[in-house]
Amino acid sequence: MAEPRSPRIYTIPAHRSFADALVAGLMRGIDRADPTALARGLILLPNNRGVRAVTNAFVRASGGALLLPRLVALGDPDLGEAVGVALDPVDAPSPPLPAVAPFRRRMILARLIAEERGRTGRPVDAGEAVRLAGELARTLDQLLIEDVAPARLRDIELGPELAVHWERSLDLFRVILDRWPAELAALGRIDAAARRGALLDRLAERWRADPPQTFVCAAAITDTAPAVVRLLRCVARLPRGQVVFAGLDTAMPDTEWDALGPHTPDPVTGRRRRSIETHPQYRGKLLLDRIGVARTEVRGWRGASDGPDAPPARARAIANALAPAEFTAKWTDLRAEDRRLAGVSVAEFATPADEAQGIALALREALETPGRTAALVTPDRGLANRVAAHLGRWGIAIDDSAGRPLALLPPGTLLLDIAEAAAQRFAPLALLALLKHPLVTGGGERLAWLDGVRSLDRALRGPRPSPGLPGVSAHLEDVRAPEALRDWWRTAAALLVPIETMAATGPQPLAPMIAALRETADALCGDAIWSGVAGREASAFLADLEAEAPAGPSSAEPEGLAPLLRTLLDETAVRVQRGGPPRLAIYGLIEARLQAADLMVLGGLNEGTWPSAPAPDPWLAPRIRDVLGLPGLERRIGAAAHDFAQGLGAPQVMVTRARRSGKSPAIASRFWLRLAAMAGDRFERATMIEGWTRTLDDPPGHAPADRPAPVPPAALRPAAISVTEVDRLKADPYAFYARRVLRLMPLDPVDADPSAAWRGVAVHDILEQWWAKDGCAVDKLADRARAMLADERTHPMMRALWQPRLMEAIDWIAARLTQDAQDGRSVLSAEGKGKIGIAGVTLSGRYDRIDRLADGGIGIVDYKTGKPPSATAVRAGFSLQLGLLGLIAERGGFPGIAGTAAAYEYWSLAKKKEAFGYVDSPVDPTGARDKIPTADFAAIAAANFIAAAEKWLTGSEPFTAKLVPEYAPYAEYDQLMRRDEWYGRER
Secondary structure (H helix, E strand, C coil), X not given: CCCCCCCCEEEECCCCCHHHHHHHHHHHCCCXXXXXXXXXXXXXXXXXXXXXXHHHHHHHHHCCCCCCCEEEECCCCCCCCCCHHHHCCCCCCCCCCCECCHHHHHHHHHHHHHHHHHHCCCCCCHHHHHHHHHHHHHHHHHHHHCCCCHHHHHHCCCCCCCCXXXXXXXXXXXXXXXXXXXHHHHHCCECHHHHHHHHHHHHHHHHHHCCCCCCEXXXXXXXXXXXXXXXXHHHHCCCCEEEEEECXXXXXXXXXXXXXXXXXXXXXXXXXXXXXXXXXXXXHHHHHHHHCCCHHHCEECCCCCCCCCCCHHHHHHHHHHCCCHHHHHHHHHCCHHHCCCCXXXXXXXXXXXXXXXXXXXXXHXXXXXXXXXXXXXXXXXXXXXXXHHHHHHCCCCCCECCCEEHHHCHHHHHHHHHHHHHHCCCCHHHHHHHHCCCCCCCCCCHXXXXXXXXXXXHHCECCCCCXXXXXXXXXXXXXXXXXXXXXXXXXHHHHCHHHHHHHHHCCECHHHHHXXXXXXXXXXXXXXXXXXXXXXXXXXHHHHHHHHHHXXXXXXXXXXXXXXXXXXXXXXXXCCCCCCCCCEEEECHHXXXXXXXXXXXXXXXXXXXXXXXXXXXXXXXXXHHHHHCCCCCCHHHHHHHHHHHHHCCCCEEEXXXXXXXXXXXXXXXXXXXXXXXXXXXHCEECHHHHHHHHHHCCCCCCCCCCCCCCCCCHHHCCCEEEHHHHHHHHHCHHHHHHHHHCCCCCCCCECCCCCHHHHHHHHHHHHHHHHHHHCCCHHHHHHHXXXXXXXXXXXXHHHHHHHHHHHHHHHHHHHHHHHHHHCCCEEEEEEEEEEEEECCEEEEEEEEEEEECCCCCEEEEEEECCCCCCHHHHHCCCCCHHHHHHHHHHCCCCCCCCCCEEEEEEEEEEEECCXXXXXXXXXXXXXXXXXXXXXHHHHHHHHHHHHHHHHHHCCCCCCCCCCCHHHCCCCCCCXXXXXXXXCCCCC
8 A cells, every 4th residue: 555645743842741732632633423533543652651641631631531542652762661462463473472581681691791701711700790781681672673783793894993892892792692592592582672673563564554544643752763763654654643743843943953963974085974962853853864754844733732831932942052062152142032941940059958858849839839730850869769758758758750779679678688798798787787677577576676686786896706607606605795695696597597508608500599588588577578569579570580590690609699689679660659649740751751740840950960971881882883873872861851851841940950969069961051051141040949948957046065064973973993094084074974974885886997906905815815824935925926817807907917017016025025034024914903992982903014123123014006105195194004003003902913113114016117016114214304203103193193083083073075185085975075066166
């Protein structure tokens, strides 16, 4: 049958509500007397969201009951949606083969990548192979969609301009494309993109042979794939067919239109001028060129709608603002009406949090206006989540039609936590994150479970225990954890056995790893993880992955399971319907197409967000893509520009951005800058919303806290103190008060990195073991240090970085002790403790070592892993710990120790003069070198202590914060004392 000569192609301008205008025009063209006339028609739409938008428009236009036409989503190529059976008749001869399942395809491609990379000596783990397989699948789909035969890759001549890694990628791509058809043939399947193209071609062929007698309308389709173009060409020439574009600019000057491309090759050089793929009209022009229709043949869509329309003049201003760069000089000559953006306002905020709050206020204001509709359109899902959270504070639930990645929802985060805990062999942070997950109950009551987790949290503070569940159990034994905690841990550890066994097995197939993940999730959560929309999605995800895993890489490391899961979970969107008000909505860019609202908020107008930066293709270099005729990587920017232009067509529009993104300044989107440059002083600011946002969190006044100086009664003041606390009492009495009176003890971090304090504890433990078990035998000291370093609980970084320094310092201690022994000095005792009564309180202390000197006196030795206290601090009345230990020794406070303290020494293991280990002393026998005389040190320390005790322990002196800041470097209680509010102001 001959095709009609004149194609019927229309456009609905951006300033009109597309869905409502489309429905109004369709309903004008049907016989109202026939109630089934509309129902027999067929409307082709780009995606399922478009189907919903047109359905709602029919409902608004009907005013009552209505039989809808058949609405079919062709599927956007970015979403990879298949056409499905909607256009594939049951009685069709030789139907196309079914499409390969997405997970099966991903796993097979991952296996092929892993095998080929292994053969070339560049192996990848399973997680990376799955990620690369996703990119490979998208590239393969583009080849199929654009009707580019993969065999053409063999004909490409690699010039010197291609980097070596591109050559390797192309070689790998060729091998995989050679093997992939054989895999499909063995399965009896074809690619979904190939099946989609075949279905569209069969439909076009059938319609050309036997045109339908009812109307067929293809609306808002911007897909430039050859199969889609052939179908649109057929629809446009059907007797009752029509193609309707969204926002095709028929008034754009011919010079600008022609500059968009694609251009014909130069007859001399053969080079093709680069197309302006970032322009919003480029895809429309390319579609017209491929259909074979001139722009002059495109007509305006008939029929007005009752939907929300913007002033027609705005469409011209939008087109001028988004003109190709080489034509923007005309902005200075534009008339006022051609640059007027009436109804469009902009709001600029300091941070993304402020932007979300401003948008939420705008949406709430619209909701409080009867009958008014509003929507947020943004590609930034973080911004969308913030806005939803702000609206939730006011009891307004709102649905994000773009959904949220399963990786961010509780079932997905639980699966990731299980995999991460196994990969890290149950390191404290990963283990506690898993056990504290809101879905985990351990098969019992949630509160009882959390009590056990909190106790475990306290027990795991400090350096990391040995790896694995046995390592945690051994750690609880070492720290003498309560028996109730150890019983609870044995119950909890039993739930983790499947994933522990998997982690300890080493490289293995993916299927048993997924099975262990599922079993552990079941044991920890029961049915809670699989309930609800997100839970059902997680269940289907895990079932599909486990079923298709045997087709994937033959072996995977347990450490690669978490990255593999995150890659796949990030790509799985879950749309949770909260049942919010129908007059508010949040859309992604794809979901916003064909939508309309009285107020459109276009949020996240920063470069890199809207438009997003083009993602590089890891398989095909831009030069290769150009040779093959594939779309450029920047074409998505053009799609984002078109979405922006369509969003500006609402009656009222607010465009927003934040000046900062995280901790760095953000660059305004090129679309924002174009609007500002063209509109000039007509760029209206949404000052009211900006002001509300600032006012909402702006306190009426600020009354900073005063410097705290509590005065507890005498009964609450401590009656005992250790020598290590005296400096804290004198330099920062408030910190002492918080620690000893309020009993607020600081906690070590979970899985703490080795610090100077940890090194000090480790050295003291070595020396204590050396004294207790070896009697300070010089030849045994190095063995004790090696044993500590060999302990699996010792942090690997410390073992690697500190071991040479420690062993050199330990050797120095041994050599020094040997020399002292020759001089008549011997170790009297080590790691002991004692106490005395003084100034009405009990003074206690623990010494590192006490020596018997050759003259009969005693020497007080303190080990330091860092620099000893300075003489200046000692003269100022601080760092008197050695003197107080000498005082206790002289007064018989240490059992078995008697004598006069005649030496006070710091044995430092730090580096000095190219060697590790040296002795320093805060005193000098003669008082030379600005040091205190040795004989006076104990008396001076006693006098200083008595003065402090009479002030704060037995007296009524207030515990003032940071009394001597230069000797109060610790910051554990700075937040409690609200230091930043008063520090410096009190002076």
